[in-house]
Structures are given as C-alpha cells and as structure tokens.
Amino acid sequence: MELVGHLAPLDHDGTNPVFYNLCVGSETVPLNPLLGKNLSLVFLREIACRHCGRKVKKTYNNGYCYPCFTRLAENDLCIVKPHLCHYEQGTCRDADFARCHCFVPHYVYLAVSSGVKVGITRKENARRRWVDQGAVRAIPIAEVPNRRLAGELELQLSRHLPDKTNWRKMLAGEGADVDLLAVREAIRARLPEAFRPYWLSDEEVREISYPLVDTVGQLKAFSLDKSPAISGRLVGIKGQYLLFAHGVFHVKKHTGYKVRVAWEA
Known part of the structure; x- marks a missing residue:
C-alpha cells in the first residue's frame, strides 16, 4: 500500500x-500496526511551506518558508526564549496568537528524556509536548499564568538543570532511572521567592511508554536531502522519530517534504 503527499509532524494520542499516525497530505497512516514490517519513504523533490503552501527549496523551523519564518508569531525568538517576550513593547508579531498561546496557564516541568531536564509548556498541551520530546517520565512543578513567567522561571532553573534534549541519548534510553520526585525537592530549595506561590506540591509523576519491538542497530540520522529513499524494518517510534533497524528518521524536521510512503499491508 502507498500514499503520496507532504509530510506533517507525527500525530499521537494519550494512550x-x-x-502514532504518520500524516501524509490529508491522509494518515496508523504506525503502530506497522511495527516489525517494512516501511519506505521516497522524497519526490518537492517541498512546500507548512503555513502558506508555497513551493520552496528549503524550510526553516520545521517546515516554514523564509517569509513565514520571519513573519509568523510562532517563529519569533520569544517562542524559544519566552523570557524575551516583547508583547508589552507593542512589537508582538500577532496579538491574537499571543492571547491564545502565551497569555494562558503554563506548566514549568521536569522530564526524563535524555536525563532529567526542565521545560515549559501550555498546560493544555503538556502530554503532547512530553511525547514530542521523547520523555518517559514527567511532572509539572509550577503553574504560572503566562508564557513569559514560565520562561523566566525556566531560565532560573536552567542554571541547575539542562533545558535541552540530546536526541541520541533520548533514543538510547539513557538516564531513564532518574527519581523525579527527589529532583523536584532539590529544585524546590533553589526556587526564587517570587515564584513560590506558583509551586505545585501534589502533582504525580506521569509515565509514558513508546511502541518498540526491537532496538536500533545504530543511531544514524537519515535526511531526505542526502538520502532521498529510506526503507527498512520499522522497529519503533519515539518522540518525533521513526526508528528503523539501521537508523532513525526525524519526521517533524521534514515537514513539508513531498514523499511517497509505502508499507506492507
């Protein structure tokens, strides 16, 4: 069986x-039933912006053309560095976007992906965020009313904990035995006074497992720009990665790439 269309980030549920579902154009391919079977993706040498649909030679920030990258609020620097929010200066790229995505409750959390890390996410989007990062365990440690405050607290805590995920260590399952409750208590002692009213003391650790039937032989990252045809036995899915017996493919990074996807029925 096969489909042709532009890739979108992996979709997933709360189970x-x-x-996982692989999104190809307007169609989806359920991936879990394909574990242990052969799956192939062939790049058809066409890329389209995930927002405006314009054909481009390369994308920015996981699927945007350069004009959309420089214009849209979701691509502003304050998205990755929310403590640099400039809404109050009147220079926000899109006030409606800010009201829906920034001026809503946010969690500051601890997660175990490539070891323990600190991060932030909209409260309503927490599990999706953790899954996209390949976290096997996560716990909210503070709830704040907006993204800027979350970013300020994250910045403070990142002096003591990493705020990035190492994809190789994440896929290898390193650091999975970290005791998040113990880390939470250690971090609590370092919490700035101004953020103590937002602290969450009673949250439980969320456990997340991923569909895996075998280990990856080598953590070689496939790129459709360098290898336009990828095929092999699908042995797992974690984060935004398809895990093949001989390497891994980051789907979200290839958003907008037109592909032919074929799989065993």
Missing part, C-alpha cells in the same frame, strides 16, 4: 504506549 500508553503512545499510538
């Missing part, structure tokens, strides 16, 4: 293990 354990996570159930």
Whole structure:
C-alpha cells in the first residue's frame, strides 16, 4: 500500500504506549500496526511551506518558508526564549496568537528524556509536548499564568538543570532511572521567592511508554536531502522519530517534504 503527499509532524494520542499516525497530505497512516514490517519513504523533490503552501527549496523551523519564518508569531525568538517576550513593547508579531498561546496557564516541568531536564509548556498541551520530546517520565512543578513567567522561571532553573534534549541519548534510553520526585525537592530549595506561590506540591509523576519491538542497530540520522529513499524494518517510534533497524528518521524536521510512503499491508 502507498500514499503520496507532504509530510506533517507525527500525530499521537494519550494512550500508553503512545499510538502514532504518520500524516501524509490529508491522509494518515496508523504506525503502530506497522511495527516489525517494512516501511519506505521516497522524497519526490518537492517541498512546500507548512503555513502558506508555497513551493520552496528549503524550510526553516520545521517546515516554514523564509517569509513565514520571519513573519509568523510562532517563529519569533520569544517562542524559544519566552523570557524575551516583547508583547508589552507593542512589537508582538500577532496579538491574537499571543492571547491564545502565551497569555494562558503554563506548566514549568521536569522530564526524563535524555536525563532529567526542565521545560515549559501550555498546560493544555503538556502530554503532547512530553511525547514530542521523547520523555518517559514527567511532572509539572509550577503553574504560572503566562508564557513569559514560565520562561523566566525556566531560565532560573536552567542554571541547575539542562533545558535541552540530546536526541541520541533520548533514543538510547539513557538516564531513564532518574527519581523525579527527589529532583523536584532539590529544585524546590533553589526556587526564587517570587515564584513560590506558583509551586505545585501534589502533582504525580506521569509515565509514558513508546511502541518498540526491537532496538536500533545504530543511531544514524537519515535526511531526505542526502538520502532521498529510506526503507527498512520499522522497529519503533519515539518522540518525533521513526526508528528503523539501521537508523532513525526525524519526521517533524521534514515537514513539508513531498514523499511517497509505502508499507506492507
């Protein structure tokens, strides 16, 4: 069986293990039933912006053309560095976007992906965020009313904990035995006074498992720009990665790439 269309980020649900769908144009391919079977992706040498649909030679920030990258609020620097929010200066790229995505409750959390890290996410989007990062365990440690405050607290805590995920260590399952409750208590002692009213003391650790039937032989990252045809036995899915017996493919990074996807029925 096969489909042709532009790739979108992997879609997933709230089950354990996570159930994934590969989005190809307007169609979806349920991936969990394909574990252990052969799957192929062939790049058809066409890329389209995920927002405006314009054909481009390369994308920015996981699927945007350069004009959309420089114009849209979701691509502004304050998205990755929310403590640099400039809404009050009147220079926000899109006030409606800010009201829906920034001026809503946010979690500051601890997660175990490539070891323990600190991060932020909209409260309503927490599990999706953790799954996209390949976290096997996560716990909210503070709830704040907006993204800027979350970013300020994250910045403070990142002096003591990493705020990035190492994809190789994440896929290898390193650091999975971290005791998040113990880390939470250690971090609590370092919490700036101004953020103590937002602290969450009673949250439980969320466990997340991923569909895996075998280990990856080598953590070689496939790129459609360098290898336009990728095929092999699908042995797992974690984060935004398809895990093949001989390498891994980051789907979200290839958003907008037109492909032919074929799989065993």
